[in-house]
Amino acid sequence: VASSTGDTTNPVADQCELNGVPCITSDDPWQSWFFGRKGDPKKGFQWTYHFFWGFDQVANMYAEMWLSIPTNKKVGVMLTNDPDGIAASDPVHGLPATIKSHGFDVNFLGLYPPLSDDFTAQIAKLKNMNADVACGIFNPPQFAIFWTQCAQQGFRPKIMTPPKALLFPTAVEALGNRGTGTSTEVWWSHHHPFKSSLTGETAQQYCDAYEKASGKQWTQPLGFKHANLEVAIDVLKRAKKLDAASIRDAIAQTDYHSIVGPITWKGGPTNPVPNVCTTPLVGGQWEKGTKWKYDLNIVFNKTAPEIPLDRPFSAIQYS
Numbered sequence: 001v002a003s004s005t006g007d008t009t010n011p012v013a014d015q016c017e018l019n020g021v022p023c024i025t026s027d028d029p030w031q032s033w034f035f036g037r038k039g040d041p042k043k044g045f046q047w048t049y050h051f052f053w054g055f056d057q058v059a060n061m062y063a064e065m066w067l068s069i070p071t072n073k074k075v076g077v078m079l080t081n082d083p084d085g086i087a088a089s090d091p092v093h094g095l096p097a098t099i100k101s102h103g104f105d106v107n108f109l110g111l112y113p114p115l116s117d118d119f120t121a122q123i124a125k126l127k128n129m130n131a132d133v134a135c136g137i138f139n140p141p142q143f144a145i146f147w148t149q150c151a152q153q154g155f156r157p158k159i160m161t162p163p164k165a166l167l168f169p170t171a172v173e174a175l176g177n178r179g180t181g182t183s184t185e186v187w188w189s190h191h192h193p194f195k196s197s198l199t200g201e202t203a204q205q206y207c208d209a210y211e212k213a214s215g216k217q218w219t220q221p222l223g224f225k226h227a228n229l230e231v232a233i234d235v236l237k238r239a240k241k242l243d244a245a246s247i248r249d250a251i252a253q254t255d256y257h258s259i260v261g262p263i264t265w266k267g268g269p270t271n272p273v274p275n276v277c278t279t280p281l282v283g284g285q286w287e288k289g290t291k292w293k294y295d296l297n298i299v300f301n302k303t304a305p306e307i308p309l310d311r312p313f314s315a316i317q318y319s
Contacts, residue, residue, distance in 0.1 A: 001228045003027040004221065006036050006083035013037060013048040022247040023048040024232055027224045030054045030276045032087040044274025047244075049251050051231070051263050051277040052224070055088045057303070058185050058281060059098030062135065062161055065183070065283040065300035067102065068313050071132035071158050075104045078122050078136035081111035084164065085137050095135070095163075107131070114139060119146045123153050133159040140171035147175055147182075158315040159183060169217045172286045172294045179286055179294060181316035186284035186298055188223035188260050192307055196259040198230045203259055217292045227258040280304035285313060 002012035002025045009025040014037060016023035025033065025048070033050045066075075077096045079085035088095045089111060096108040107129050109122050123146075126134055134157045138146060143165035150156070161183045166172055172179035190207035201209070206226065207218035231254060236242070239250040255264045261279050265271060270278045283300030297310035 006032040025050045041273040053281040059095045061303045063102035074131045075133040076126040076131040078109040135161045138165035183285045223260045227260040
């Protein structure tokens with residue numbers, strides 16, 4: 001098993017595929033995992049399986065969430081020059097193309113080096129196009145630099161949605177009060193209405209137990225780390241023998257209810273290509289918290305109505 005971005009999942013899955021080792025991965029947009037490994041939708045892979053959402057899902061969710069409040073529909077998109085950013089820049093299925101299909105005027109600002117510390121050129125373009133919406137894949141340190149430079153250079157979009165950058169409360173805390181109102185994808189939360197078929201724990205119970213044991217706030221990846229192991233254990237229970245081929249066959253027949261939702265590779269609407277199972281995705285927005293310094297509220301759920309809303313999506317309020 002492996003998880004957490006194409007930098008980890010892809011080399012692990014590639015080695016497993018080469019060596020005939022059954023492998024289950026998660027927590028990486030599926031296009032980055034599948035096409036980043038030169039997967040062929042007609043053939044798929046023999047030994048490696050993956051579950052997570054895709055760039056098409058996140059782009060459609062963002063666009064629909066943004067349409068729920070008034071803007072000038074001008075969007076600036078910037079992406080990192082890494083496996084995730086390259087996959088998200090696909091001219092047909094990537095973020096800019098999918099967002100544009102919802103009627104937005106999209107300016108793709110290109111790929112930037114992952115360790116950039118000067119975003120003056122990109123911010124100038126965002127200001128020139130009068131973008132009400134800014135969106136980009138950032139690592140948390142780069143987003144902190146970018147968002148600080150936006151403040152210094154007077155760029156105040158109504159919506160700032162940076163995939164990947166604001167998954168963790170610590171990343172928002174690093175921004176201070178300027179983190180409130182920023183929005184992000186939510187792939188798992190304490191409010192998700194799923195429970196583990198392994199332990200019987202609900203998402204809420206799991207998060208409560210984690211916070212009590214660690215003294216730290218729950219985070220989105222917790223659910224997928226749990227689910228990765230859940231699915232692997234379910235597969236081993238069902239395998240006819242504990243050899244590679246039998247375990248692989250059991251993976252292919254998976255139909256399991258995990259703490260992040262249903263997981264199956266048997267074919268159906270959640271299997272866009274062989275070896276991939278998609279999971280639900282909703283929109284979230286950070287605001288000042290009660291128990292913790294900042295809370296992630298679910299503010300858009302039309303893409304997965306079974307996941308309850310905390311409140312409606314709103315524009316950033318600048319002090």
